[in-house]
Amino acid sequence: MAGTLNMISSLAEISKSYSVILSDVWGVLHNGVDAFSHAEAALEQARQSGIAVVLITNAPRLWPDVEKQITGLGVKSGYDRIVTSGDVTRQLVKEGPRKIFHLGPERDLGLYEGLEVELVEEFEAQVVVCTGFFDDETETPDDYADMLRRFRARNLPFVCANPDIVVERGHRLIYCAGALARDYAQLGGRTLIAGKPHRPIYDAAMQAACELLGRELDRSEILAIGDGMMTDVKGAEDYGLDILYVSAGIHAGEYGNPHEPDEQLLAEFLARHGHHPVAVIPRLR
Template sequence: MDIRQIANLAEISGGYDAVFCDVWGVLHNGVRSWPAAWKALAAAREAGKAVVLITNAPRPAGPVSEQLASLGVPDEAYDDIVTSGDVTRALISEGARLVFHIGPDRDTSLYDGLDVELVEEREASAVVCTGLFDDNTETPADYGELLQRLRARNLPFICANPDIVVERGDRLIYCAGALAKDYGLMGGRTLIAGKPHAPIYREAMARAAKVLGREVGRDRVLAIGDGLTTDVKGAMDYGIDLLFISDGIHAREYGTPGNPDPEKLAAHLDGFGAHPVATMKNLA
């Protein structure tokens, strides 16, 4: 499979009305941002495109915007943000009121304004997972016994961040999706609204239409991302085009960071059934 490789977003963005861009792995790595990436998005906005950031962050858009600003990504780089946390709030509000939270305290803004009570494990009627309690030191293996107890009670498991891993600097850290995967393998019921699932894309489409003042066809939307099971699968399932960023979480699977092997990259994408309209090492 021949894949078009481009040097800058402007080479292909002219055919689209809206851009849905991933955040972690494309705009930043949790430690620093990449100016060329946000400048490319700002240029797309100046050209009349609606730029919506679409991220599996388990927090609402406000805290994500604050994090972006702290990393040097200015407001002019995007029109709106849709997070997995935003669309997960609907799942939480539709479920049981007594919730056991798995994840760091910094994610509890997810529940602001919702009619739920955070309780201890033994009192819960549902589980909401935003991540590991301490993703610097823990792995999914540390949660085996806890997940077995929750599964024994058949509690629904709402996953606020479908990512399995993300890069933090030069390290890969585990996310809520890793625990949801393990819970599902135990036969537990998992509920997920973030990428690659449709709710987050439907919301992004609505936000883009609001920016442009008109409806947007799926054939006029370009997604940008680096994750196969989230960004790539999400775009494929929703029927929108994809620009694949190769120097992301999968970089070591088809070369070394910053130096992908074109043949291995093509085989990697083809093996997943993915056919992006183009690839770039990094967004620019």
């Protein structure tokens, strides 16, 4: 976009130019509480037209667990495959030290299933694997400042299974593992991240798309969709993909009414971040 925004009202306006859609999940298909039926319908319409749809999410769990979660929220169609940050993080865990301190809720322990690792207390750990906060309803990054300093004093590697800083949960913003990885990096700690915006998750999504279509793909055939500037948008553009920006997501407060954004403020916001979506839509439909 050279000074102007390509505002669209439906995915169908641009989807015919692509063979594959890589869609974010949280913020695009649901907000952690409610499913967005219009988004599901839009992706299903794309599928019915022959476009392969791969959901690409920074959820720190394996894809069957994410599928169970979104099904429980009411998302029952609109995709062919799911690729998660948890899926690609397993390789980092597999290649790393065996004694792991798990930083995150118990619901994420499936990440280690089938891996030859040992979950230990903090003082025994050779590596930290962070999937989130122990209690993301009440805690903030400040609650972990002392713990992160202890990790840094021992020079422990910090594997981040969810690079998101925050996500929407209903009408609130909830901190994710990425906030702690950010703070650990600021202390000079070593972080390892495979989810968006980093390459491994896009390589996995590309492989899934090629398998679905039964052929190699050019990146110009792929449209990414997302609402996170530092994850979805940056990751797609760094990988050489077109990105459809969903503006009523986590950054909506930057440019007025989420459903009718101030286009000048929105253009200035995108310019500040140096990103150039091929189109902008308030909510996917």
